[in-house]
Amino acid sequence: MTMVNKNYSLIPAVAAFLAIGVVHCENVHITCGSAIKLRHVQSKKYFLKSNANQQYGAGSGGSGQQVVTLSTARGDPDAFWQIRESHVDTITNTTCRNGTPIQCGSTIRLTHVGSNKNLHSHDQYLAPLSQAHGNNEVSGFGDEGVGDESDDWIVDCVNVVKKEKEKEKGKAKSSDPSRGSDVNQSSSVIDTRNNDDGNDDAHEKYWNKKTLIRLRHSITHRCLSASSKFKYTDANCPRCPILGDVEVSARSRVDDSCVWRVAEDGAFFGVTV
Numbered sequence: 639m640t641m642v643n644k645n646y647s648l649i650p651a652v653a654a655f656l657a658i659g660v661v662h663c664e665n666v667h668i669t670c671g672s673a674i675k676l677r678h679v680q681s682k683k684y685f686l687k688s689n690a691n692q693q694y695g696a697g698s699g700g701s702g703q704q705v706v707t708l709s710t711a712r713g714d715p716d717a718f719w720q721i722r723e724s725h726v727d728t729i730t731n732t733t734c735r736n737g738t739p740i741q742c743g744s745t746i747r748l749t750h751v752g753s754n755k756n757l758h759s760h761d762q763y764l765a766p767l768s769q770a771h772g773n774n775e776v777s778g779f780g781d782e783g784v785g786d787e788s789d790d791w792i793v794d795c796v797n798v799v800k801k802e803k804e805k806e807k808g809k810a811k812s813s814d815p816s817r818g819s820d821v822n823q824s825s826s827v828i829d830t831r832n833n834d835d836g837n838d839d840a841h842e843k844y845w846n847k848k849t850l851i852r853l854r855h856s857i858t859h860r861c862l863s864a865s866s867k868f869k870y871t872d873a874n875c876p877r878c879p880i881l882g883d884v885e886v887s888a889r890s891r892v893d894d895s896c897v898w899r900v901a902e903d904g905a906f907f908g909v910t911v
Contacts, residue, residue, distance in 0.1 A: 667909050668845045668900055671736030673718045673751050675901035678864050679850060680894045684708035684884055685901065687717040688778045690753035692879060694766065701763045704755050704778030707883035708864050718751035718904065722783070724790040724856070725756075737910030740845040742795035745856055749783050756780045756789035757862075759855050765887035767868040773887035774860055790856035795849050796897055797842065852896045860888035861896035 668674065676686040687709045694700025709717065723734035724745040740746065748757040755778030763775040779785050845851060853862040868885040870878060889896070 667739035670734035670738040671907045673905040679897040685717045719748040722747045737907040756785040759888040767885040773889045791853040794852040863889040863895045
């Protein structure tokens with residue numbers, strides 16, 4: 639895999655904000671350079687986190703890279719992730735300027751604020767608890783924010799994807815009069831009707847603070863996922879420091895376990911043009 643020889647450090651303004659406390663999101667759009675927390679929608683109370691002192695066991699089939707989990711501790715400083723341009727963009731010297739709003743469908747990196755490791759996944763290693771389901775390991779990877787192309791994730795806005803599917807179903811219904819009135823019913827248990835500040839197409843082009851999203855890995859095309867069925871306990875992780883945390887994995891099946899939302903607290907750059 640290609641590595642970029644380019645140093646990275648947390649943007650001083652973000653570091654200063656987080657040192658004195660979080661800044662609540664006032665602007666609508668989620669922007670480059672912002673440090674965010676991601677809340678898992680299905681489980682409601684869990685947040686994506688990592689810790690520099692915890693690695694997957696290389697001797698037990700893991701990558702040896704930094705562990706990524708879900709935690710219920712909303713105030714956990716290890717739950718902040720900074721939005722950056724994708725690894726592919728760094729190769730072409732394309733930067734994501736602070737305050738640039740993120741469009742739905744964009745490819746980004748999320749760099750863990752506490753350790754400067756990038757949110758990462760790969761086909762070579764299976765997730766420790768859900769490997770029987772074929773899920774891939776998700777880890778923190780890189781050195782001072784410098785990683786590889788497996789750090790890149792595509793932001794899929796759930797409400798936009800849902801509308802596209804409903805349009806396709808509507809076309810199918812109009813072309814087949816024998817179909818019942820339930821053709822437009824979604825199997826999802828998550829309500830996506832009110833996750834945007836308006837319904838205009840221009841607004842929904844961008845990731846905003848009310849948008850439900852999925853993060854799709856740019857290489858494996860698996861979604862960032864979690865389920866409270868796969869929790870670290872004394873039985874599967876004796877005396878480990880992440881007891882009670884939930885495993886985070888990358889799975890091929892797209893469902894409600896892949897849906898995330900930005901928490902209100904974080905350091906957010908206002909939109910710049």
